[in-house]
Amino acid sequence: MTDASQTLYRQIKNGGNPIYYEPNRTPILHSAAFLPSSQDKDGLSVIQGGFRTKIWAAYRPEQPEERFRIALLRFDFLKTIALDAGFPDLQLKTTPDQLDDYFGIPFAHGVLPEINRISYDNCLVSKKQIKEFGKKVVESLNSQDIEGPFLKPDEGVHSHRPD
Amino acid sequence: MITSPSKSSTWDETCRFEDDFSSQNGIATESQTFENPEWGKCIDALLKAWNEPCGLGETPPNKKAIRLAMEWAAELKKQFPAFPPTCIIPEPNGGIIMERQIRLKNGDKRLYELTFYNNDKAEWTSYLNGKVLKIVPVSKYPQEHNLAAVWA
Numbered sequence: 001m002t003d004a005s006q007t008l009y010r011q012i013k014n015g016g017n018p019i020y021y022e023p024n025r026t027p028i029l030h031s032a033a034f035l036p037s038s039q040d041k042d043g044l045s046v047i048q049g050g051f052r053t054k055i056w057a058a059y060r061p062e063q064p065e066e067r068f069r070i071a072l073l074r075f076d077f078l079k080t081i082a083l084d085a086g087f088p089d090l091q092l093k094t095t096p097d098q099l100d101d102y103f104g105i106p107f108a109h110g111v112l113p114e115i116n117r118i119s120y121d122n123c124l125v126s127k128k129q130i131k132e133f134g135k136k137v138v139e140s141l142n143s144q145d146i147e148g149p150f151l152k153p154d155e156g157v158h159s160h161r162p163d
Numbered sequence: 164m165i166t167s168p169s170k171s172s173t174w175d176e177t178c179r180f181e182d183d184f185s186s187q188n189g190i191a192t193e194s195q196t197f198e199n200p201e202w203g204k205c206i207d208a209l210l211k212a213w214n215e216p217c218g219l220g221e222t223p224p225n226k227k228a229i230r231l232a233m234e235w236a237a238e239l240k241k242q243f244p245a246f247p248p249t250c251i252i253p254e255p256n257g258g259i260i261m262e263r264q265i266r267l268k269n270g271d272k273r274l275y276e277l278t279f280y281n282n283d284k285a286e287w288t289s290y291l292n293g294k295v296l297k298i299v300p301v302s303k304y305p306q307e308h309n310l311a312a313v314w315a
Contacts, residue, residue, distance in 0.1 A: 013221070017252075018250050018251060018252040019211065019212050019219065019252065019253065020209075020250065020251040022248070022249040022250065025250055025264065030250050032252045035255050035256075036255065037222065037255035038221075038256050039221065040255075121256075124298060127298060128295045128298060132293060132294060132295050135290060135293045136293050139293055
């Protein structure tokens with residue numbers, strides 16, 4: 001059973017940063033940070049905050065030198081936004097990533113299956129819904145909801161599980 | 164038909180080319196003759212992306228997408244010198260998104276996005292207060308479109 005009140009983390013990639021940004025533009029992020037990429041064929045990747053600390057949530061072993069920021073998102077709020085965008089029951093599906101394979105259960109990585117790249121590319125209605133979802137997510141964020149970039153985590157120093 | 168927000172506030176299911184979107188080149192008005200210096204920064208940013216595409220995400224924009232964005236930017240700059248993009252950002256699956264936000268007098272927020280994909284396709288999306296009004300494919304040639312409807 002998914003805990004709808006939990007906080008999810010979404011990695012904000014370096015490449016997600018704009019190459020040009022009008023200084024007074026709001027919101028602080030562009031919705032491209034919440035559009036699925038080719039890596040998100042099964043859904044938009046998120047980390048469950050109950051099972052992984054922020055510093056580890058911002059780290060990818062396959063890109064160890066990349067420093068990510070994370071957006072903090074309440075799952076129940078995302079469900080509300082998704083409903084407004086046309087997804088009546090946004091799901092969260094646990095899909096282990098490399099760190100889950102290493103640290104074991106409970107797995108922290110998951111996807112939002114409705115927000116997937118295959119639908120985005122092949123169905124105009126889905127593309128419209130996913131674009132609206134992304135816009136509404138970024139409109140809901142303020143600067144306190146974006147954290148990082150973080151240092152590279154050290155297993156001997158930084159716990160991977162929240163207290 | 165590309166219409167004003169007050170006349171069109173719902174998703175257009177047809178999402179097809181329509182008469183007003185076809186070639187009727189927008190004409191810069193007197194109020195648009197001032198060239199906003201931000202345009203120069205936009206063009207520089209695209210040139211930088213052209214020269215250093217790696218580092219712009221896992222699937223960086225390719226030369227086709229950047230070239231297309233530059234051609235559109237050049238034409239938009241010519242016709243709307245006062246209206247530079249508010250944001251240019253890599254598309255997560257490869258490409259370039261060029262955005263213009265407009266705050267309307269009634270407080271509504273209008274937003275246009277031109278997306279140039281790595282597969283040589285491009286599309287225009289219009290939003291009103293976060294709701295998508297239209298998603299329309301665009302051609303390689305900005306001159307074929309009514310740019311006043313796309314950007315102004």
